[in-house]
Amino acid sequence: MNHLELEALLNSELSPQLIKDYSPNGLQVEGKEDVKTIITGVTASQALIERAIAKKADAIIVHHGYFWKNEPQQLRGMKGRRIRALMKNDINLYGYHLPLDIHPTLGNNAQLAQLLGINAVTGLEDHPQSIAMKGELSEPITGEEFAKRISTALNRAPLHIAPEHSDRLIKTVGFCTGGGQDFIDLAAEHHLDAYVSGEVSERTTYSAREQSIHYFAAGHHATERYGVKALGEWLAQEHGFDVEFIDIDNPV
Structure with missing residues (x-):
């Protein structure tokens, strides 16, 4: 599926336009046009990105993505490293916060x-x-x-x-x-x-x-493990994507 068509599919199911959020919902970092293999996870951490790269994933879908309200806008340090890794490997990043909660x-x-x-x-x-x-x-x-x-x-x-x-x-x-x-x-x-x-x-x-x-x-x-996991299972069962949920340990 085209990466923009996937965003439209996710938006249709999750209806992000109905709720005011603290970050943008949908396609946050654009990668390759054709999406077949998807990694899901709670947070778009460096560890999750590296696992997605190793799996040769076309896209990552997370609950906690990027570009939060009031966060620094500069692409440097930790944030810069994460986004460079996504773009270098042509991986799409989709984030859905409150729409995935409710x-x-x-x-x-x-x-x-x-x-x-x-x-x-x-x-x-x-x-x-x-x-x-x-x-x-x-x-x-x-x-x-x-x-x-x-x-x-x-x-x-x-x-x-x-x-x-x-x-x-x-x-x-x-x-x-x-x-x-x-x-x-x-x-x-x-x-x-x-x-x-x-x-x-x-x-x-x-x-x-x-x-x-x-x-x-x-x-x-x-x-918050289970919403994005369920979303990935829905994409696999209803729309034929190859989806894997990866749980990066976090004690908080």
Whole structure:
């Protein structure tokens, strides 16, 4: 498929025009015109690029691409090395940030809900493009049991901050992959039993304790592996691309 046709296909599925983002979504670095082999990954790091070069990939699709709002514009240092490697090897780079977080089936939130057994998922915010979500477990469980479920699903032990009444069972759960920790206050307003995000801040501890809500920090990278992986599988199954997901280890 032509590289611009691939961008149009991805845009049609992910609808980036519907949400205001912190970076451009779509084709960020242009490479060869014909795309057959695709590498997917969470972040367009040098390590991922080198793996794509070794695989002779025509394109890379990531959740965390380049050209973020307020970042330096100069192509030098780490940023320059990454882009030179892409252009020297004629590799297309596609990045989809918030559109990949909120997609109802392929998105990071949707995939996390499936992994953790969260059902009846709806938006936590009161608009169609809600970044944070909420849902229910099939049966109430303890905070320790839910922490074990997260650890098993993501292969990473979460940080669990229990509320003052730590024996509170968990049935309703709010969640947002990546850096969505500040939605915990909205989850508390909805009287949810627990809230899950990727990252955690110092202030999150007090929000959990003082508003009687379990909080789980499950890792930015760990919670955002699965959207881009699902997107690649969709491209392979529905459109015949040769796609491989490569997970570059990141403990954060």
